[in-house]
Amino acid sequence: MDAERGGGEAPAAPRDGEGRFRRRAFLVGGGLGVLGLGGAALVAGPGGVRSAYTRVVCGSTPEPPPGGTAGRRQGTLEGRRVIVAMPRAARDTVPVVVMLPEPPGDARAPYDLYAVDRYLAASPGGFAIASVDGWPSADIVGALLPHLEAGGLDVRRIGLLGWAAGGAEALRLAAQLGSGVVRAVAATSPDVTAARAPLRELVDIPVWLGCGERDDRAPQTETMLKGLKALGATTEGGISSGCQDTAYRRRVLPEQLAFFARHL
Known part of the structure; x- marks a missing residue:
């Protein structure tokens, strides 16, 4: 009709x-x-x-800080790329933070995705940042640290920073090496349950733990933070707005670099 x-x-x-x-x-x-x-x-x-x-x-992905980047060095270790970002005013031997992004562990990921060298250039910390290809199978302790030491970095005072599975590995390595080697560790949305996290072994190491509130790992991250605080550990971080994405990781990166600047 x-x-x-x-x-x-x-x-x-x-x-x-x-x-x-x-x-x-x-x-x-x-x-x-x-x-x-x-x-x-x-x-x-x-x-x-x-x-x-x-x-x-x-939340939106923040733009990196203006003002240029930290200097980069690139080398090869057992066929893997090793990329090191150096602080601008480095005159003496400086400590290093080893970064462990998500597997498969592309050494360029911290720079291409997270602009770590830009944030380091704007950071007050006098330390370098290093990443290596294929860290899940790379020998961090036996090969990477001696390689970085040969390049003039102080590996007696290292920091560890990881995201997701890399965050879980950063916590595991910190617990294994102890406070004599690892001066601080930061894990973003670590892919580890609170029951399996090496909390007692981390008591003497300052720990930054953080996660976006819309990340499904937020509850376990909060439980780990409460557990570390109950044991008397020095902790920073927390649950804040965001998801498990580049936007969140960039937003917390300045806070993490300031954390390492205080403890390295």
């Missing part, structure tokens, strides 16, 4: 998938519109909606 009154054919009903998407886009776009993001997100299509929603929920 509608087609006859309008003088033409009735419009085709949307396919089921299209109908669901339109309803979802309307609901998500309307909610984002209240926050001033809906129009721009919908113009970009479904990917724009997801991206805008992620920014609302997880």
Whole structure:
């Protein structure tokens, strides 16, 4: 009847998938519109909606500090790249923080994803940062540390920093080496349960533990922090807004570098 009154054919009903998407886009776009993001997100299509929603929920990725980068050195150890970012005013032997990103352990990840050299250049800490390819199978203690020492770094006072599985490995290594070698350790969203974390072995080492509140590892991270505090350990960090993503890791990086500056 509608087609006859309008003088033409009735419009085709949307396919089921299209109908669901339109309803979802309307609901998500309307909610984002209240926050001033809906129009721009919908113009970009479904990917724009997801991206805008992620920014609302997880926060935007901060731009690195202005002012240039720390100096980099690149070498090879047993066929693996080793990349070291040096503090700008390094005149004497400086301690080093070994960074353990998520497997497979690309030595460039701390620089390409997290702009660590930019943040180090803006940090007050007089220490270097080193990363190595394939750390899950690399010999950190027996090969990497002697390699860094031969390059003029002080490996008697190292820091360890890791993300996710790298965070779990940083905690394990710190517990294994003890406070005589590891002066501080930081783990972001460590992929380890509180029951298996070496809490007692970390009591004499300052620990930074942090996680985004929308990360599924937040409860276990909070439990580990409470356990360390109960044992009398020096702890920093905590649960703050964010997800398990580049945005969160960049946001907490200045805090972590300041932590190492105080303890190395």
